[in-house]
Amino acid sequence: MLNHGSINRRRLLRVGGGSLVAATIPTTWAIAQAKPVKVGLMLPYSGTFAQLGENITHAVEMLIAEKGGTLGGRPVQFVRLDDESKPEAGPQNAERLVKKDNVDVLIGTVHSGVQMGIHKVVRESGTLTIIPNAGNNDVTRSLCARNVFRTSFTNWQPAYGMGVALAKKGAKRAAFITWDYAAGQESGAAFKEGFEKGGGTFVRMLTLNFPETNFQPLLAQVPGLDVDAVGAFFAGGGAVQFVKEYAAAQLKPALCGAGFLTEGTLPAQGKAAEGIETALHYGDSLTGAKNEAFMKAFRAKAGRDADVYAVQGYDAAQLLAVGLDAVKGDLDNEAGLYKAMRGAKLESPRGPISFSDSQNVIQNIYLRRVENGLNKVVGVAVEALADPGTGCKM
Incomplete structure (x- = not known):
């Protein structure tokens, strides 16, 4: 079995005359470069939260396109699954993506009850998971896991x-x-x-x-x-x-x-x-080149204005890109992958964000007032607010 990263990348072959010649053997890292990263999108595509799931998906696709269609040098293949916001189906749907579809990464979901079903499956399987909305506190508190990150918020x-x-x-x-x-x-x-x-x-x-x-x-x-x-x-x-x-x-x-x-x-x-x-953590009147470019691109893609769900999806993809770029697409390098993601400091449309020890996003919480059909930012309720991460042990 090849030990990638070692001198076993090359094998000496004996040929005529007893001389030795080096033959290159593809490493698992090199082989991985030719394979797409399979990303499971377990989101609501029907029911009351359907537009939320669609906006997250549009934004994830936007970031991948901005990166030239690849992350860490590997193309991206999406596997979509409508979770229908049904908590009772959460574990079965997550198992389908992880065990049947063999996704490398799972991005999901919106509904906190469904997230608990996902969480049980991915904690056991070790599948890298990025939460683009669901805010259950325990997921990044007492039930935190080294393979689970959140780019949205805690409740x-x-x-x-x-x-x-x-x-x-x-x-x-x-x-x-x-x-x-x-x-x-x-x-x-x-x-x-x-x-x-x-x-x-x-x-x-x-x-x-x-x-x-x-x-x-x-x-x-x-x-x-x-x-x-x-x-x-x-x-x-x-x-x-x-x-x-x-x-x-x-x-x-x-x-x-x-x-x-x-x-x-x-x-x-x-x-x-x-x-x-x-x-x-987002508002309609936030200024800055990043947010302005994001809003313009989202409207061109989705035909409607961006919202916080789109921002969270975009940042889920941004975080994944940081990790995969750091390990050059080698998902087997979990130590390097998670270290890069934990240390990520992202320029989000919402402003600068980073991640706590429990791998939940640290961000400004803005005070907003509805004025003329817009959620106008009128101040900062709490700056750089980190969830306490109570009970998290990794």
Whole structure:
């Protein structure tokens, strides 16, 4: 068996007359150069989160194209799988990509519940995985793994930032409304933590099952809570309906939340969203050549404006490129691959990002306000915010 990187790359052959001649033997590294890197995209391509999955995919493809179609000198082959945002199918779908399709890298997913199924499979298989959206805290906390990186956020980061910003603005009492699933529960807890750290009083968290959208029983409770503001975590179609119904109810407490409440949903929310403040790691009015070029290229490719999901997908591909370039496409060099990815400092459309010891992204959390149909950045809620990575041991 060849030991690539050693003198066994060459073999001495005895030919006529007893002389020796060197014959080059392809190493595993050299052989790898001719093979494509097989990247599994396990994302929602149907249902309420379909556009989110599509935007991530468009952005990944954009970065690969910018790199000339290769990463680390190797072409890229995509294997797409629609996870349908179904947590119960997560493990089986991940196993299909890892064991049947034999992907080298898995990029996924959006839904936190589905991510847990992926995580179980990739921790056991050791498959390099980059999370382009799902924010479950535990994935880069107590369940962290050396082969798993995240370029998006933890559920803690934007919600904590919103809580901090709300307290700074002088709000004294607040509540939170969300779906009763991992992302919602973790966001609500983080919002509470940030708000209370600033001296505010958190009153109550109101929930309903995912993906139900019967918000009226929850909205009916708001007037009796005596709060200055209501934080919320919803995304996609659910966020559109919630914002419209909150506005229609003419409730006095200001509506705010993690940025997904108004991210990619403003055209459908219309005037109902005007004035809502959210905290997120991206915003429509961010300046800089990187973001301007990204937005222009994304619109040309997708026919619509870029959003935070596209940014996260783009950075997932950027991070993969850093790793593969460092090892010249040799995925067997895991030590070099992971070292390069952990140490990556990327110029993202969102601004500079790096990675914590638990391999979660460190980034600015911006305070945004909806103005004239845009999530306008009006300040920085928390600068260079790193998730605490509680319980992570690699």
